[in-house]
Amino acid sequence: MEQLNDAGPSGVIAQLGQMLEDALSDNYIFTATTLWHYWEGLVTTVQLVCLALLIGLILAVPLAIMRGSRRRWVKMPVYLYTYVFRGTPLLIQLYLIYYGVVFFDGFDISLGVTSVHVPSIQETWLWDYFRDPFVPALLAFVLNTAAYTTEIFHGAIQSTPKGEMEAARAYGMSRGKMMRRIILPSAFRRALPAYGNEVIFMLHASAICSVVTLLDLTGAARDIYARFYAPFEAFMFVAAIYLCLTFTIIAIFRQLEKRVLAHLKPLS
Amino acid sequence: MKQFATRTLLGLTLGLSSFAITTSAAQAADVPDPLRLGIDVPYAPFGYKLPSGELTGFEIELGNAICAQLATHCKWTEQDFDGIIPGLMARKYDVIMSALTINPERERQVLFSEPYFTPPSGWFVKADSPLAGADTLDAEALAGKVIGVQRGNLQDHYVTDLYGRTAEVRRYTKLDDLVLDMDSGRVDVAFLDLPVGQDTLVNANDGNFVNTGSAISEPKKYFGDGFGIAMKKRDRDLKKAIDGALEALKADGTLKRLNDKYFVSAATASDNHQ
Amino acid sequence: MIDLQGYGPSLLEGAWVTVQLAVLAQLLAIALGLLTATAKMSRSTPLRWLATLYTTIIRGVPDIVLMLLLFFGGQIGINMVTDWLYDSYDIDVFVNVDEFTAGVVTIGFIFGAYMGETFRGAFMAVDAGQIEAGRAYGMNDWKVFKRIRFPLMMRHALPGLGNNWMVLLKTTALVSVIGLVDMVRVASEAAKATHEPFTFLLPVAAGYLLIATVSEWGLARLKKRYNAGFGEASAWNN
Numbered sequence: 200m201e202q203l204n205d206a207g208p209s210g211v212i213a214q215l216g217q218m219l220e221d222a223l224s225d226n227y228i229f230t231a232t233t234l235w236h237y238w239e240g241l242v243t244t245v246q247l248v249c250l251a252l253l254i255g256l257i258l259a260v261p262l263a264i265m266r267g268s269r270r271r272w273v274k275m276p277v278y279l280y281t282y283v284f285r286g287t288p289l290l291i292q293l294y295l296i297y298y299g300v301v302f303f304d305g306f307d308i309s310l311g312v313t314s315v316h317v318p319s320i321q322e323t324w325l326w327d328y329f330r331d332p333f334v335p336a337l338l339a340f341v342l343n344t345a346a347y348t349t350e351i352f353h354g355a356i357q358s359t360p361k362g363e364m365e366a367a368r369a370y371g372m373s374r375g376k377m378m379r380r381i382i383l384p385s386a387f388r389r390a391l392p393a394y395g396n397e398v399i400f401m402l403h404a405s406a407i408c409s410v411v412t413l414l415d416l417t418g419a420a421r422d423i424y425a426r427f428y429a430p431f432e433a434f435m436f437v438a439a440i441y442l443c444l445t446f447t448i449i450a451i452f453r454q455l456e457k458r459v460l461a462h463l464k465p466l467s
Numbered sequence: 468m469k470q471f472a473t474r475t476l477l478g479l480t481l482g483l484s485s486f487a488i489t490t491s492a493a494q495a496a497d498v499p500d501p502l503r504l505g506i507d508v509p510y511a512p513f514g515y516k517l518p519s520g521e522l523t524g525f526e527i528e529l530g531n532a533i534c535a536q537l538a539t540h541c542k543w544t545e546q547d548f549d550g551i552i553p554g555l556m557a558r559k560y561d562v563i564m565s566a567l568t569i570n571p572e573r574e575r576q577v578l579f580s581e582p583y584f585t586p587p588s589g590w591f592v593k594a595d596s597p598l599a600g601a602d603t604l605d606a607e608a609l610a611g612k613v614i615g616v617q618r619g620n621l622q623d624h625y626v627t628d629l630y631g632r633t634a635e636v637r638r639y640t641k642l643d644d645l646v647l648d649m650d651s652g653r654v655d656v657a658f659l660d661l662p663v664g665q666d667t668l669v670n671a672n673d674g675n676f677v678n679t680g681s682a683i684s685e686p687k688k689y690f691g692d693g694f695g696i697a698m699k700k701r702d703r704d705l706k707k708a709i710d711g712a713l714e715a716l717k718a719d720g721t722l723k724r725l726n727d728k729y730f731v732s733a734a735t736a737s738d739n740h741q
Numbered sequence: 742m743i744d745l746q747g748y749g750p751s752l753l754e755g756a757w758v759t760v761q762l763a764v765l766a767q768l769l770a771i772a773l774g775l776l777t778a779t780a781k782m783s784r785s786t787p788l789r790w791l792a793t794l795y796t797t798i799i800r801g802v803p804d805i806v807l808m809l810l811l812f813f814g815g816q817i818g819i820n821m822v823t824d825w826l827y828d829s830y831d832i833d834v835f836v837n838v839d840e841f842t843a844g845v846v847t848i849g850f851i852f853g854a855y856m857g858e859t860f861r862g863a864f865m866a867v868d869a870g871q872i873e874a875g876r877a878y879g880m881n882d883w884k885v886f887k888r889i890r891f892p893l894m895m896r897h898a899l900p901g902l903g904n905n906w907m908v909l910l911k912t913t914a915l916v917s918v919i920g921l922v923d924m925v926r927v928a929s930e931a932a933k934a935t936h937e938p939f940t941f942l943l944p945v946a947a948g949y950l951l952i953a954t955v956s957e958w959g960l961a962r963l964k965k966r967y968n969a970g971f972g973e974a975s976a977w978n979n
Contacts (some may be wrong), residue, residue: 282950283946283950286907286911286949286950286953286954287911287946287949287950288911288912288913288914288915288925288946288949289911289914290914290915290917290918290925291914291925291928291942291945291946291949292946294925294929294932294938294942295938295939295942295943295946298932298933298938299938299939299942302936302937302938399800402803403802403803403804404803405803406803406804406805406806407803407805407915409805410918417803417805417806417809420806420809421809424809424813428817430809430810430813430814430816430817431810431814431817434806434809434810434813434814435810437806438798438801438802438806438807438810441801441802441803441806442797442798442801442802445800445801445802446801
């Protein structure tokens with residue numbers, strides 16, 4: 200190895216680059232091919248997590264409002280949904296959605312003169328999407344995160360300070376307007392720390408999708424391990440990537456909290 | 468409750484209670500009793516479980532016969548294929564007998580017995596697939612298709628190296644996961660040991676699946692020299708003993724009998740090796 | 742009702758494995774959590790640093806990756822140690838860490854970090870005045886801990902402990918991935934063999950819900966006990 204005694208930052212960078220190149224070609228595990236494999240896994244993980252969180256978030260807002268409704272027939276189904284999806288392991292939810300849909304054979308219901316054919320999923324347009332493991336995994340994750348997020352928002356909405364609601368009513372706001380302009384923004388702010396945890400949880404949960412052959416970061420690590428029997432290299436590398444991703448999320452949320460919850464901090 | 472108490476003890480001493488140090492003055496005995504064998508199941512017809520939970524199959528019976536020859540008892544340990552060699556290294560079992568092909572890459576890490584079976588690999592597709600009936604399957608035919616393999620075996624390496632960029636390779640931890648996805652149509656073509664594909668896909672599914680293309684057994688870099696029993700590199704005496712047992716079983720016709728029982732037609736070892 | 746096609750007994754056995762796994766892992770997690778909390782509050786910097794490293798890694802890496810790393814890496818580690826022992830000292834060591842132990846250790850290790858945070862917050866929430874009073878009565882450190890700190894701390898720790906238990910319970914499903922024959926493994930193997938995923942996976946899901954419901958009931962009772970003597974119950978969101 201050359202000594203890093205070359206003057207100037209460009210010299211140092213050139214030598215670091217050389218070291219990296221040597222390391223990549225000497226090393227039989229972290230070759231360009233395997234790094235590319237990891238990259239594909241990373242892309243899939245990020246896509247899966249971002250999409251699941253986004254769709255789950257959009258679904259959770261109306262569900263949280265329904266969860267807080269006074270009418271039993273509105274809030275009970277939502278409560279049942281969140282209870283089941285938070286009370287059972289994500290792995291089972293994933294297995295059910297991945298395997299469940301494909302073993303449903305098409306059948307015919309006869310209605311006297313005619314018969315209606317209920318198709319199996321392979322016969323419909325849905326199959327183009329469900330064939331790939333990405334869509335079933337995404338569906339499972341969306342349902343899961345929507346359940347947790349609904350409960351987070353429900354808690355935040357329920358803990359809206361009474362004063363805010365009374366002021367809104369004093370202004371003559373209708374319930375819809377009150378929800379839109381006062382309760383929800385206030386609730387989102389309060390929910391931020393808990394939602395940050397949920398985002399991290401989703402990132403970690405995404406690693407489970409490797410069991411249904413989706414090539415995410417963990418799936419890439421398992422392939423590399425199986426190829427080279429090097430568990431430490433394969434899994435520690437991936438662990439490091441997850442650590443970086445987690446810290447990025449924590450940093451983002453810390454910034455968001457600073458700005459959004461500034462009004463709740465002590466004055467000095 | 469007794470079981471719970473036992474497990475609690477185990478858990479609380481954090482694995483210390485699972486150490487059993489056997490110091491030996493001389494080298495380890497030639498053939499341990501019981502002989503622990505690692506195998507990945509299901510992998511019909513080599514090894515699979517009956518509904519009762521009992522293990523059976525070509526390798527199970529052959530392994531039991533070898534143990535009988537060596538006057539020892541066989542103890543079979545199940546292990547997923549992608550961790551089967553590390554399991555041997557970690558001394559979970561003494562040998563591996565799990566359709567493990569002898570090839571240069573593996574010979575770097577483990578010691579193999581003489582081969583006891585030499586199958587080619589074959590492509591399997593659904594009977595109505597456009598690929599059915601093809602003479603050979605090349606990169607062009609496979610481009611964009613979903614190829615299913617079991618993770619970590621030679622078919623995985625072969626397909627990844629040759630078609631990894633042009634086709635989509637899906638790796639399964641267990642064979643029956645692959646069979647399931649073949650069944651549901653998620654995987655277009657599976658690349659398996661020929662007898663295994665015959666048994667689990669073609670024979671088991673009433674003509675839903677067919678073998679297509681030509682059977683492949685080259686290059687040797689991947690396809691090596693047939694299945695061998697793997698053990699740690701320092702177990703040379705054990706290798707001698709096992710080779711001796713295999714010879715004896717060949718001589719007295721046991722190997723042929725098992726071949727005929729499990730493989731009616733496919734390429735068999737008794738023809739291929741001396 | 743549902744035809745379990747002969748897999749019923751195996752499913753129940755698997756359920757028992759799951760419960761044992763969860764309970765043992767939780768006990769280990771509590772032990773590790775108490776240690777971590779103590780380390781984090783200690784005056785020794787290396788101890789604090791070690792504890793922070795531990796919690797950071799756990800919170801930054803997915804459970805399943807840690808499980809695979811510890812299980813497969815553990816095997817290679819054992820190989821290196823046993824090979825070295827054999828080459829240097831001619832000792833033939835036979836170590837067999839089974840999947841159950843690996844599962845307990847991994848899950849306990851993971852949740853120990855979360856419990857550490859919970860206990861730390863709970864310890865800090867104990868009123869200093871109570872501890873001073875205890876000392877004034879001449880109690881030694883251990884007595885103070887046993888009679889004052891621990892019971893008061895538990896009141897604050899219970900919500901966190903309850904959450905921890907709920908999440909741990911669901912995480913036990915992951916050990917089926919490293920090969921442990923628990924409820925989920927039996928159900929998925931049965932589902933694959935019979936092509937009937939709903940028949941087996943739904944009862945398992947119901948099993949988890951059942952254990953969760955029973956746990957919540959038990960936790961509510963524990964809360965009542967540890968909150969005795971205090972006015973409003975501490976917040977236990979949904």
